[in-house]
Amino acid sequence: MTGTLVIDNIGLLISNDPSLGEGPLGLVTDAAVVIADDRVLAVEPSGSVADHRIDAAGRCVLPGFVDSHSHLVFAGDRASEFSARMAGRPYDGGGIRVTTDATRAASTAVLTDLTRGRIVEARAAGTTTIEIKSGYGLNVVDEARCLDIAGEFTDETTFLGAHLVPAEFEGRADAYVELVCSAMLDAARGPAKWIDAFCERGAFDADQCRTVLEAGRRAGLGLRLHGNQLGHGPGVQLAVEMGCASVDHCTYLSDEDIEALAGSDTVATFLPATDFSTRQPYPNARPVIDAGARVALASNCNPGSSYTTSMSFCIALAVRDMYMTIEEAIQAATSGGAAALRRTDVGRLSPGSAGHAVILDAPSHHHLAYRPGVPLIWATIGGEPQPGGS
């Protein structure tokens, strides 16, 4: 679109800029947001003039959600595994190999179409920035292929060769890590911006993850880590030690983990939809936030443990089951996600920020938790994951 766009008659604007309005969310009433070239030019009173106009008619507007953790490039679903687990079988992570087989077998055209469908769904749910990981290829060709597909939809691409030891490396995890750090990384460093590893019993231990992250750093990639999902472990400490942008899951945190996070720039990213879909206990976000750690919420959209694109659902769970206030949950899903991606241009709506906005069919942001399960996204404006791809 050429020219300026105004979102007018905003009943309540969540700017996430305290200098613009009330409280940490920077609340502004009866506002208009003027956007040009995908950037916010100004936040003004209602009635502002521009070339194009969207009438929000008193609705609530907030920054588009920043979903900093997803695995959107995959084939197949695992609905029957989910059903069995809900009927009592514990989740051990082994199901990733099912998705790896289906993903390797799928053509690039099919994988791209499947990913596009999920991007369309995520955008309809208000997500305007999304990180997408590889991790279902688990060989040189398919990891690079999945990252190329991810790169069609987002700049926030993450190489997750160290997701799980694939079947052909059964019992030879160190050999697999060596492959991840050599030929696989060589093929991934072009399309990938970040590197990630799954630090967990049954996946990779702290030394293996450190090896992967160090190789990624040498290759110029930013660092992220999966940790502390299924029990207490070394993930958080390793992430802080390595200066990761984010450590994700954080379902089991010790006092020492919380202290380490609070003294670091590493964001604690919670994935409550995963705890929902694996029937794990939810982490309590209160001591983490109260200690001063930065937190984010993300969907972890994947076919095994969290097949949702709904950041609203994550917000509702965080409020109900993780004891975040609604304000904290909204921040975690917007500016928190931005911090987890080391971005300052998204997750807010203030002069100079990206013009990525969500218009809710509701008068306030409270409704995102107050109306659970109801699709409240009236419009999604701007953002990176454009369904058209490149």
Add this chain to the structure above:
Amino acid sequence: MTGTLVIDNIGLLISNDPSLGEGPLGLVTDAAVVIADDRVLAVEPSGSVADHRIDAAGRCVLPGFVDSHSHLVFAGDRASEFSARMAGRPYDGGGIRVTTDATRAASTAVLTDLTRGRIVEARAAGTTTIEIKSGYGLNVVDEARCLDIAGEFTDETTFLGAHLVPAEFEGRADAYVELVCSAMLDAARGPAKWIDAFCERGAFDADQCRTVLEAGRRAGLGLRLHGNQLGHGPGVQLAVEMGCASVDHCTYLSDEDIEALAGSDTVATFLPATDFSTRQPYPNARPVIDAGARVALASNCNPGSSYTTSMSFCIALAVRDMYMTIEEAIQAATSGGAAALRRTDVGRLSPGSAGHAVILDAPSHHHLAYRPGVPLIWATIGGEPQPGGS
């Protein structure tokens, strides 16, 4: 629409008729459903011919949801009460009076429009039969007015004068019950099909509820009851004793309550979105189902304790937190809801049933729990709560 309609190319049909297909859900693959005059004429193989055709393209089709418990006629919202409760204030039910004030003050045109908006939302979420209660008028004129509005959208109208003692009767509950059973009931008996009462600490005791239900029965109304929401209590036993079609909430059930339900025709209706939004513990459905009691799931859509219209959300909670299997949860949200309304024409898709169907944008019913928070309803066909009203 005149002539016949076929929903064709159904990948998986949940008929809820074991004589038509596999298991209790009566699963049929590659099916077509032929509908005429809002009735199912036949379930046939894909490729059937009719005057009008909807191509389901391999999607899953199930009976429209039967939401047997809602309070859709109200004005105002209580988002700030919800937010405060999530931040730690306990729920005592007192907030109903806030809604009563707003509802009494609203014009009939406004209340009708508000109700219509919620009906549109519920239909988009797959609900084709919905019960609507009064209970925010709490005087003769406004209870009748709310029931008239409810009757514009559904035949399943319920008089709930005994929702709470209104402020003007503070300390005079028995006098209020007398009004409910006399002038208020006289005005309600025309538009209402059912009578209901809230048997709970802080609302009405068992004797008061019995008085209300007996008066309703004499007036020709069917019986329902709210019970056992906030703690153990006499609700379930009273409902069974009185032969109520349903007793709703059932969050706290004793072994004796379960035994009584199992030996009765009274449906135990669970409202898990209420437990979500009031941060109560979820009831365990397993002993109730295993004892042989009939169960239903309903939204309890209301502005105080459960402001959702999403039966999919209720299904996901029932699977995750109430230990229902997905099949049991689907049944509870369809044929279970029908049983709670003593209906045999809805909640199934088989010859002679109502032609009320939901097409999921998913290959199976499992996705309703596997993809929490994702709006999966691709189309809603037929059903009573037509947004046009009369």
